[in-house]
Amino acid sequence: MLAALFASGVAIAQSVDLSPMQAAALDLIIDEIKKASREGFATSDWSKMAEIYPEGTFECWNASGENHRYAFLSMEAIPEKAWYDVTPLPRGYVLDNLDASKMGATHILTIAYEQVLPSSCGLEMFRRWALRDFYLRLEDEWFQLVHPCPTREQIESKQIARTWPMIDRHYAARFADRLGAPQRTALRRLVKRDEFPLAALGLLQSRHGVNEQLGISILDEVCKRAE
Incomplete structure (x- = not known):
């Protein structure tokens, strides 16, 4: 339906x-x-x-x-x-x-x-x-x-x-910057390990209180970065 x-x-x-x-x-x-x-x-x-x-x-x-x-x-x-x-x-x-x-x-x-x-x-x-x-x-x-x-x-x-922070097209990039390289690397490893974003989204939620909808945009920004 x-x-x-x-x-x-x-x-x-x-x-x-x-x-x-x-x-x-x-x-x-x-x-x-x-x-x-x-x-x-x-x-x-x-x-x-x-x-x-x-x-x-x-x-x-x-x-x-x-x-x-x-x-x-x-x-x-x-x-x-x-x-x-x-x-x-x-x-x-x-x-x-x-x-x-x-x-x-x-x-x-x-x-x-x-x-x-x-x-x-x-x-x-x-x-x-x-x-x-x-x-x-x-x-x-x-x-x-x-x-x-x-x-x-x-x-x-x-x-x-x-x-209530501002959610806009720059939000994910700002958030990814604040995470720092070690956390971004850990998130990318979780996605690659599971071939599914659930664990990475769960980590964002448990550590930073980010819901899944925003987590998707943040993961996109994290995955774009090579470090």
Whole structure:
């Protein structure tokens, strides 16, 4: 099913029945997210992503007075071919390390797309599904994006910029630089040994808290380097 969706490039909501107006609202939101993610990733300007949300959504993020540059919205670029699913927000849903008490979400929007490990690591056949969650509020027949807030502690201690680093097209190179030659060599050896990136991705996650989606880009940068 997913392979067929990617072949067609059509996004389809599966888990809830949508009216034509609700489906149109979702299509508009998803198109805007995809475009803003690609522009933000290329330019490091995530204000376009912020503009998709209703006015006032990020007042709580601005309360710390930091120059966060909307880095907490930054992500890898979402390709044009993507699949989505919309599900009702489960009762008692909790977000780690964020304050969702005033978010007012009614649904979760999950956007999925195929991610390929670039040929630099010699694993051209490796594929995985990358997933990204967004939160929606359904008002009458129209969906709109909503977003959680940072915690009071994060605001008062000005931790926003440190907690959410900027993700852009230069992120993987900067991260690979910080790893240093010994760690880069160890990662390349793991990939070569296993002919699969799972152990290397696990190492990035355990040591540096990097998720698989970002780990793919970092491994690509690591494998490009001869040292």
